[in-house]
Amino acid sequence: MPRETLTREQIVTAAVAVLDAEGVAGLNVRRLGGRLGVASTAMYYYVKNKDELVTLAADLVWREIELPDPAVTEWRSAAAGLAREVYAMVGRHFWLLPAMSTHLIYGPGKARFDECCLAVFEDAGFTGPHADHAAATVLMYVIGAAHGSAAERAWQARMRRAGVDEDAGQAEVLAYITETAQQFPRLRARLETSAPNSIETLPADTGFEFGLRTVLDGLKARLDHEK
The missing domain is CATH 1.10.10.60 (Homeodomain-like)
Known part of the structure; x- marks a missing residue:
């Protein structure tokens, strides 16, 4: 070209x-x-x-996120929608999280997202820096929740670059994880009632939704307390 x-x-x-x-x-x-x-x-x-x-x-990749219209969307629904969009976007681009730890990521795509987040939380009733803190709290939760899946995909990419058979490598890691968990009673009990087939430590989507509801409940409680 x-x-x-x-x-x-x-x-x-x-x-x-x-x-x-x-x-x-x-x-x-x-x-x-x-x-x-x-x-x-x-x-x-x-x-x-x-x-x-x-x-x-x-x-x-931040431009991929579909933004709600805060003017016509209830704030919790808008915040949850943004959180799910980021979670899905990180799932598509596992490298973003390690990149965010070593590079200053900012530009029109990220600014577009940040602007919408501030509008959502300001419309909810958060003022000044409290709106920034509310937006950051939700984003930090999503990043933490997405870390397990991103880490697994990063590991798979390393295996491919090194020419290592992924199935063999995953079996070895799973064996180590299982052996380690067996030493702890609560982890051992969970292993006995589940059949893990992945090194992923991220909870299922139901776990993500549970955490997201909990975060938003906490933010709403803070709003109600300050009224």
Whole structure:
């Protein structure tokens, strides 16, 4: 693809595809140029380095979130919808969480989300910094809830890069997890009543919904107390 027909958006979109498959460690600006059919030097005409590319890709995926209209949506429904959107988005892009721990992720995509969150919580009755804190509380819960699934997918990407058979690797990890859990009575009891087939530690979606309701209940109680 000649440089004249290449766009920065195409590069960032292609980077997201690589990140979805291989994670941050698997992204290489020069290799991405080869994938797009351009010389490695041409890539640096659009992005300064890998760090900038990761930051741009991370902001791009935030644009996938469907935003509610706070003017016509009850605040709890709007907040829950945003939380579910972020949870699903992180599920599609497991690399986002580790990227957020090493890169300052901000741009139009993330700002669009933040603006909507503030509108939701301000309409609910939170004022000033309390609206910021409420939005951050929900987001931190979602990030924590999504961590287990993201960690599993990151592990799978490492196995692929290393050429390790995923089934064999997963069986080994599961055996270790099971052996360790057997030493603790409550964990052992849960193993005996379930048949885990994944290294994922994230609760099922019912667990996510339980936690989300609990967080929103707490925020509503705070609102009611301050009235």
